[in-house]
Amino acid sequence: MDPAEILDHQFVTAAYIITWALQLGYLAWLGLKWRAEKRAAARRTHRAR
Amino acid sequence: MKKFAIGLYVAVTLALMVWGFYQAIYVAPEDAMQGEIYRIIFYHVPSASVAFLFFAISLAGSIGFLSFRRSRAEWAQISDAWALAGAEVGVVFCTVVLITGPIWGRRAWGIWWTWDARLTTTLVLWLIYVSYLLLRRFAAGPQVQTLAAALGIFGALDVPIVYMSNRWWRTQHPAPVFGGSEGSGMAKVMVHPFLWNMLAWLAWGLLILSIRYHVERQHQQNAAAEAQEALESA
Numbered sequence: 001m002d003p004a005e006i007l008d009h010q011f012v013t014a015a016y017i018i019t020w021a022l023q024l025g026y027l028a029w030l031g032l033k034w035r036a037e038k039r040a041a042a043r044r045t046h047r048a049r
Numbered sequence: 050m051k052k053f054a055i056g057l058y059v060a061v062t063l064a065l066m067v068w069g070f071y072q073a074i075y076v077a078p079e080d081a082m083q084g085e086i087y088r089i090i091f092y093h094v095p096s097a098s099v100a101f102l103f104f105a106i107s108l109a110g111s112i113g114f115l116s117f118r119r120s121r122a123e124w125a126q127i128s129d130a131w132a133l134a135g136a137e138v139g140v141v142f143c144t145v146v147l148i149t150g151p152i153w154g155r156r157a158w159g160i161w162w163t164w165d166a167r168l169t170t171t172l173v174l175w176l177i178y179v180s181y182l183l184l185r186r187f188a189a190g191p192q193v194q195t196l197a198a199a200l201g202i203f204g205a206l207d208v209p210i211v212y213m214s215n216r217w218w219r220t221q222h223p224a225p226v227f228g229g230s231e232g233s234g235m236a237k238v239m240v241h242p243f244l245w246n247m248l249a250w251l252a253w254g255l256l257i258l259s260i261r262y263h264v265e266r267q268h269q270q271n272a273a274a275e276a277q278e279a280l281e282s283a
Binding site: 016019022037 | 152
């Protein structure tokens with residue numbers, strides 16, 4: 001395989017992996033934030049009783 | 050029923066993502082000029098399109114907030130939640146654009162970055178919306194939402210400038226592939242994979258956007274309830 005082709009392949013792989021790392025990282029952060037908000041709401045409801 | 054619809058949407062989105070990836074890597078042929086490296090287009094361009102769409106949603110939310118803040122408090126809060134969700138998810142997609150672009154540029158042009166109009170205006174757009182998010186995160190007081198809405202409106206003014214930049218000025222960035230001058234366009238065998246990826250990233254983006262919106266609405270409800278409790282205990 002041509003070295004330029006190998007380099008192209010590595011660059012495409014890097015771009016795709018970084019994209020997914022960013023998207024899934026953000027989704028995970030959103031999940032944690034959602035859980036924190038839900039817990040805060042549940043604590044408030046518990047205190048109100 | 051609602052849970053079923055959400056589950057179905059998530060399943061369809063994931064299927065689209067897998068299908069889009071398959072189309073981008075295995076179906077789309079190698080480009081005659083650029084070879085393999087052009088496959089970054091299947092993530093780079095859809096991310097830019099989705100970022101523009103979400104900044105437009107942020108603009109609509111910001112205008113909605115400023116319109117309703119004195120008359121309909123609930124509508125104003127809903128608009129504000131959309132404005133924040135649009136800006137934040139838009140920044141995520143714009144970050145993808147600003148990372149995948151230089152990776153592509155390094156192989157296609159031999160440089161990671163150049164200060165041409167398209168790249169610079171995109172970076173400015175990203176910086177404006179990052180400052181919007183920093184304002185919302187660190188500023189305090191009753192005027193934060195209003196200031197953020199004003200910044201959101203000004204930020205959105207950069208979107209058409211980014212879009213038109215490689216039409217108005219000569220840039221290192223390639224001329225528009227779609228809607229460009231005569232002779233522009235994409236080979237038919239590449240258009241289908243491209244459209245599948247556009248659809249997949251749009252579906253993914255809308256999923257993330259709706260999650261961010263609901264998180265913000267929950268946050269608003271918690272903050273309002275806490276404020277009410279503080280008033281009652283005083």
